[in-house]
Amino acid sequence: MTARDAQPPRIPDPDSPWRPVRERARSRELKRDAVILAAARAFKERGYHNTSLDDLAARLHVTKPTIYHYVENKEQILFECFRTGLDRIRAGFAAVERSAAPGRERLAVVVRSYAEAVASDFGWCMVRAENQDLSPAMSRRIKALKSEIDQGLRQLVTDGILDGSIRADCDPKMTAFALAGALNWIAHWHRPGESLTAAGIADLFLDLFENGLRPRS
Amino acid sequence: MTARDAQPPRIPDPDSPWRPVRERARSRELKRDAVILAAARAFKERGYHNTSLDDLAARLHVTKPTIYHYVENKEQILFECFRTGLDRIRAGFAAVERSAAPGRERLAVVVRSYAEAVASDFGWCMVRAENQDLSPAMSRRIKALKSEIDQGLRQLVTDGILDGSIRADCDPKMTAFALAGALNWIAHWHRPGESLTAAGIADLFLDLFENGLRPRS
DNA sequence: CATGCATTTTACTCGTTGGTATATCGTATA
DNA sequence: TATACGATATACCAACGAGTAAAATGCATG
Numbered sequence: 001m002t003a004r005d006a007q008p009p010r011i012p013d014p015d016s017p018w019r020p021v022r023e024r025a026r027s028r029e030l031k032r033d034a035v036i037l038a039a040a041r042a043f044k045e046r047g048y049h050n051t052s053l054d055d056l057a058a059r060l061h062v063t064k065p066t067i068y069h070y071v072e073n074k075e076q077i078l079f080e081c082f083r084t085g086l087d088r089i090r091a092g093f094a095a096v097e098r099s100a101a102p103g104r105e106r107l108a109v110v111v112r113s114y115a116e117a118v119a120s121d122f123g124w125c126m127v128r129a130e131n132q133d134l135s136p137a138m139s140r141r142i143k144a145l146k147s148e149i150d151q152g153l154r155q156l157v158t159d160g161i162l163d164g165s166i167r168a169d170c171d172p173k174m175t176a177f178a179l180a181g182a183l184n185w186i187a188h189w190h191r192p193g194e195s196l197t198a199a200g201i202a203d204l205f206l207d208l209f210e211n212g213l214r215p216r217s
Numbered sequence: 218m219t220a221r222d223a224q225p226p227r228i229p230d231p232d233s234p235w236r237p238v239r240e241r242a243r244s245r246e247l248k249r250d251a252v253i254l255a256a257a258r259a260f261k262e263r264g265y266h267n268t269s270l271d272d273l274a275a276r277l278h279v280t281k282p283t284i285y286h287y288v289e290n291k292e293q294i295l296f297e298c299f300r301t302g303l304d305r306i307r308a309g310f311a312a313v314e315r316s317a318a319p320g321r322e323r324l325a326v327v328v329r330s331y332a333e334a335v336a337s338d339f340g341w342c343m344v345r346a347e348n349q350d351l352s353p354a355m356s357r358r359i360k361a362l363k364s365e366i367d368q369g370l371r372q373l374v375t376d377g378i379l380d381g382s383i384r385a386d387c388d389p390k391m392t393a394f395a396l397a398g399a400l401n402w403i404a405h406w407h408r409p410g411e412s413l414t415a416a417g418i419a420d421l422f423l424d425l426f427e428n429g430l431r432p433r434s
Numbered sequence: 435c436a437t438g439c440a441t442t443t444t445a446c447t448c449g450t451t452g453g454t455a456t457a458t459c460g461t462a463t464a
Numbered sequence: 465t466a467t468a469c470g471a472t473a474t475a476c477c478a479a480c481g482a483g484t485a486a487a488a489t490g491c492a493t494g
Contacts, residue, residue: 028440046349047347047349048266049265049350050350052480052481052482053481053482053483054481054482062442062443063442063443063444064481064483065441065442065443065444065483065484065485066441066442066443068482068483068484069442073482074481074482104430107430128345130264130267132263132267133264133266157430160430164432165432166430166431166432167428167429167430167431167432167433168432170430171421174413174418174421174422175425175430177406178399178422178426179399181398181399181400181402181405182394182395182399182402184398184405185394185395185397185398185401185402186394186398188401189394196391201391204388204391205395207386208392208426208429209395209426210429210430210431211384211431212384212425212426212428212430212431213324213377213392213427213429214382214383214427214428214429215381215383215384215385216384269450269451270453271451271452279472279473280472280473280474281452281473282454282472283473285452285453285454286470286471286472290453291451291452291453
């Protein structure tokens, strides 16, 4: 706890709807969303506990009480970051809900949108943030969402086994864990701009998971 | 920051070498290691920032200054947790260093020890702890260790491709990321005692990664 | 121009926690 | 038994950061 907290030079966020001087837009929703987004980025860079609300406010050209005008407390900000990210993944499941395609193909669609979500600004919160930093009530809601996603993956694997598109002796639970792990881990190493896009990563992962390492004779 | 910090009822740690009353053992090393281990467990349960040194001391039937008698500061405790876990993974690589086995088989050995390490008490620190909580110097050392592990995985994949034990059109970098992700993620969901052992998980993962989801005709 | 509401700021409180100065205790050795 | 030193405890400090009260500002409408 010495000089390290002063590292990042508190770069102003160009996406802030509060322009440094005048010209301020309205629309509560927009500003609230901007708070959440800026928070997600700040958390990603410095971590939840190393980001004070004063830091966050400064990035938005604003002071702390302004943030409290749009948000209950710091915990709620984290919760919204969680939720935003997780909802994107859930949207991927919804997209194949009524599809009649084989399980493995529906899984592929989900994996692609999953990768997009994890590589987004909210990826960090979804994956790295501790739900221990949330109150029991909030934590439960997040756990429910995460569990829903997990169950969704397992179901797709099971469907694939049943319709013959996935090898019968795959364990749905472990397969879902392996997939989720590989995908979630993207949040740790992916830097937007550098290397591959989320879609590119997803395609390579899919090839690996579908065909395996062993050369096909 | 309300009542949630009071949740876990501060269970005394039976492995503490300080017995509640008298009968205290010597051996600085042993006690220092006990501090690190208790810290790893506490961090895993409550997170780094939600674990105060007073909490940690209480678990060990001791007061805060005693901890400072064995350790520089809180950051160093986290660093040691990191290092202990990462060293176990590196030991797995060392075990196959001189092996003449094909790449895919050496990779399998590493994966098994990797899974053991991640499922251990130090798994949380390795995977979930933010290196942003470390000073730049410490952070650099951790990053170097992590990078070494990453390069090791890539090398094994490359070796496997060269010796024909791994499919030639695998991307070593992405394959390493997928493997590391699946393995690291174990730290998020695995609860020792429940479900599979680390070895069992590793075997299922290996089967999945080696043979893939697609039914082999 | 006056009124009222939403927005933002200034200036604070207060609990938590990492870290420390200093005293005390226990025990091995001379 | 006296001494010395390592180990542990008591009692503290200072900083930081979440959260708030209350004042000020902007802005739209009558």
